[in-house]
Amino acid sequence: MKPKVIIYKKVDRKVIDFVQETCDVTYFENLDSDTYPEFLHSLKDAHGILGSLLKVDKTLLDQAPQLKVVSNISVGYDNLNLPELSERRILATNTPELLNETVADTVMGLMLSTARRIPELDHWVKTGQWKSNLESQWFGVDVHHKVLGIIGLGGIGAAVAQRANLGFGMDILYHNRSRNEDAEQKYGATYCSMDELLEKSDFVCLMTPHTPETEKMMGKREFEMMKNSAIFINCSRGKTVDEEALIHALQAGEIAGAGLDVFTMEPIEMDNPLLYMKNVVTTPHIGSATHETRFKMAMLAAENLVSGLMGEIPPNLIKAR
Numbered sequence: 300m301k302p303k304v305i306i307y308k309k310v311d312r313k314v315i316d317f318v319q320e321t322c323d324v325t326y327f328e329n330l331d332s333d334t335y336p337e338f339l340h341s342l343k344d345a346h347g348i349l350g351s352l353l354k355v356d357k358t359l360l361d362q363a364p365q366l367k368v369v370s371n372i373s374v375g376y377d378n379l380n381l382p383e384l385s386e387r388r389i390l391a392t393n394t395p396e397l398l399n400e401t402v403a404d405t406v407m408g409l410m411l412s413t414a415r416r417i418p419e420l421d422h423w424v425k426t427g428q429w430k431s432n433l434e435s436q437w438f439g440v441d442v443h444h445k446v447l448g449i450i451g452l453g454g455i456g457a458a459v460a461q462r463a464n465l466g467f468g469m470d471i472l473y474h475n476r477s478r479n480e481d482a483e484q485k486y487g488a489t490y491c492s493m494d495e496l497l498e499k500s501d502f503v504c505l506m507t508p509h510t511p512e513t514e515k516m517m518g519k520r521e522f523e524m525m526k527n528s529a530i531f532i533n534c535s536r537g538k539t540v541d542e543e544a545l546i547h548a549l550q551a552g553e554i555a556g557a558g559l560d561v562f563t564m565e566p567i568e569m570d571n572p573l574l575y576m577k578n579v580v581t582t583p584h585i586g587s588a589t590h591e592t593r594f595k596m597a598m599l600a601a602e603n604l605v606s607g608l609m610g611e612i613p614p615n616l617i618k619a620r
């Protein structure tokens with residue numbers, strides 16, 4: 300009998316066909332209040348699930364007694380309760396590396412958009428306000444040859460460092476728990492303490508995973524340490540930032556702006572003050588959201604899932620640190 304699999308996110312037909320070669324697939328293009336009851340029902344005899352961002356915790360796992368593999372279509376896996384999965388001998392997988400370049404492009408896009416005020420000026424042009432030469436009140440600040448501090452210089456961070464250093468002539472500072480000697484050699488990245496990075500950087504880019512250790516790692520103290528002229532970029536997870544402290548830092552002029560792809564609450568609530576600040580550029584968690592990369596991620600996640608269900612060690616098995 301074929302293993303039973305739930306795909307709970309919209310994926311390309313080729314991905315479904317691939318999984319269907321070996322598994323019996325129940326497909327939900329989207330999980331919402333209409334489809335969730337049926338999803339829960341299917342969980343009861345599911346051996347594998349494939350998708351992203353679903354909170355896989357004790358409550359959900361209690362509904363899934365047959366589960367063997369949880370395959371995330373994402374590199375981040377803060378949606379998974381790993382100790383609970385491991386206790387039940389359920390394998391968990393993710394999709395690292397193949398999204399590095401795309402997410403780094405998003406980070407550069409946020410840096411450039413915020414520093415050069417592109418969304419704000421786009422609105423200005425389209426609402427007929429361009430009536431004479433641009434006055435200096437609309438000028439932005441340079442990105443090239445500035446200092447970029449990357450907190451969490453891993454796979455994506457290195458792709459950001461490459462673009463920023465080799466393409467934009469920026470000096471790179473970084474802070475991790477361990478050194479990234481490859482990035483030091485290739486992009487002249489300088490390892491430093493978090494405090495030194497915050498004090499010296501013109502742009503601070505947060506790129507760590509969300510873990511208990513990184514939860515709200517950017518808070519009041521950290522924003523106060525940044526230059527008043529600095530721009531903060533977050534493309535990691537919303538919960539790595541104390542959002543109240545960020546809002547305060549922007550309102551008080553402790554920092555000059557922010558480019559944000561991720562938020563404490565997603566989708567963001569419309570009364571969030573960040574949405575009404577001209578010096579804040581927002582995107583709806585689009586880090587890896589290109590057709591090419593999302594297809595590759597879904598296919599890799601499908602390969603991980605099938606491999607685990609066939610009794611192999613999946614290529615991207617998440618190992619608890």
Ligand SMILES: NC(=O)C1=CN([C@@H]2O[C@H](COP(=O)(O)OP(=O)(O)OC[C@H]3O[C@@H](n4cnc5c(N)ncnc54)[C@H](OP(=O)(O)O)[C@@H]3O)[C@@H](O)[C@H]2O)C=CC1
Nearest residue numbers: 375451452453454455475476477507508512534535586587
């Ligand atoms: N916005 C979006 O759409 C996307 C967001 N992401 C997010 O980006 C995260 C990073 O992805 P990726 O680059 O592939 O991951 P990597 O594991 O390759 O890199 C993570 C980096 O963070 C560092 N790090 C981890 N914990 C800490 C800590 N406590 N203090 C300082 N540094 C730390 C690690 O270094 P060390 O271990 O030495 O500390 C490592 O350099 C993902 O987990 C995900 O949450 C990813 C893709 C898209």
Ligand SMILES: O=CC(=O)O
Nearest residue numbers: 372373374375586
């Ligand atoms: O947020 C996206 C991811 O891949 O992680």
